[in-house]
Amino acid sequence: MPRQVHDAAFAGAEELFDLPTEVKLRNTSNKPYFEYLGQYKTQPLYESMAIDHPTSLDATASFTNLMWPAGNDRFRESAQSYSELVSELEQAVARMLFESYGVGYYHDYYSKNTNYLLRYFKYNEATMDKQRNEGLLPHTDITFFSIIQQGNVSGLQVKVKDDQWIDVPPSPTSFLFLAGEALMGWSNDRISSCCHRVIRNEKARRYSLGVFSFISGMVHILEELEDETHPIKYKPFDHFEFLHFVKLKLGTNPRACDLIKAFSGV
Numbered sequence: 001m002p003r004q005v006h007d008a009a010f011a012g013a014e015e016l017f018d019l020p021t022e023v024k025l026r027n028t029s030n031k032p033y034f035e036y037l038g039q040y041k042t043q044p045l046y047e048s049m050a051i052d053h054p055t056s057l058d059a060t061a062s063f064t065n066l067m068w069p070a071g072n073d074r075f076r077e078s079a080q081s082y083s084e085l086v087s088e089l090e091q092a093v094a095r096m097l098f099e100s101y102g103v104g105y106y107h108d109y110y111s112k113n114t115n116y117l118l119r120y121f122k123y124n125e126a127t128m129d130k131q132r133n134e135g136l137l138p139h140t141d142i143t144f145f146s147i148i149q150q151g152n153v154s155g156l157q158v159k160v161k162d163d164q165w166i167d168v169p170p171s172p173t174s175f176l177f178l179a180g181e182a183l184m185g186w187s188n189d190r191i192s193s194c195c196h197r198v199i200r201n202e203k204a205r206r207y208s209l210g211v212f213s214f215i216s217g218m219v220h221i222l223e224e225l226e227d228e229t230h231p232i233k234y235k236p237f238d239h240f241e242f243l244h245f246v247k248l249k250l251g252t253n254p255r256a257c258d259l260i261k262a263f264s265g266v
């Protein structure tokens, strides 16, 4: 990604969170978890906002006009350029993944039905009140893929084998691909959803960007992914019905793992 696209997107994040809260709350959606998130009692440092279909000119323009009624072309352009580049990378990774499992044909369906969401995150500086310094508690994402990039302040950690937490250093030239719950279901448990969290260890405000992929429709469980060591573990499911299920069960701040097993496990 050209450095200038990265920098413009992060500059856009700062500008966006500088808006008054009542303006930010205009970021609503009829899709679960596609709206403004924040004001959590347990994680008061955290706030995030999202653009549905961020690779589209119309969608980025309507979000931008909602936030800046007088317009903000620089912001709109930065959101769309960033999302276009990350979504192209995501399509290439998804294709390689499908091919590696001998189901390259699935990319056709996947690419026609990918619903992207660009989410901007802000985490305020930690305070003296130690109880409330979590950035984001451990969780897995309800996405297919989550592609995360941090600005220049660290804090993201992923859980690896033996329950160890590993720091992910910020980098303007690399992207962290995390498997979400829907990918775990699709892969019939060959790929585990990745548990991660955000801690506040630097004395600075932290910004991050996430491009999240969802399948608009059914997530199929392919027979090619079934064998003796991998008996079928899931029923096919509708990705957005899964999101509705999580929202009903856990509310606006889902912090749990194994959600897809609860929804569509056999």
Ligand SMILES: O=C(O)CCC(=O)C(=O)O
Pocket: 121, 136, 141, 148, 149, 150, 156, 196, 197, 198, 208, 209, 210
């Ligand atoms: O801010 C980050 O780096 C990660 C955010 C995240 O994990 C999420 O919203 O699911």
Ligand SMILES: [Fe+2]
Pocket: 139, 140, 141, 146, 196
């Ligand atoms: Fe996450």
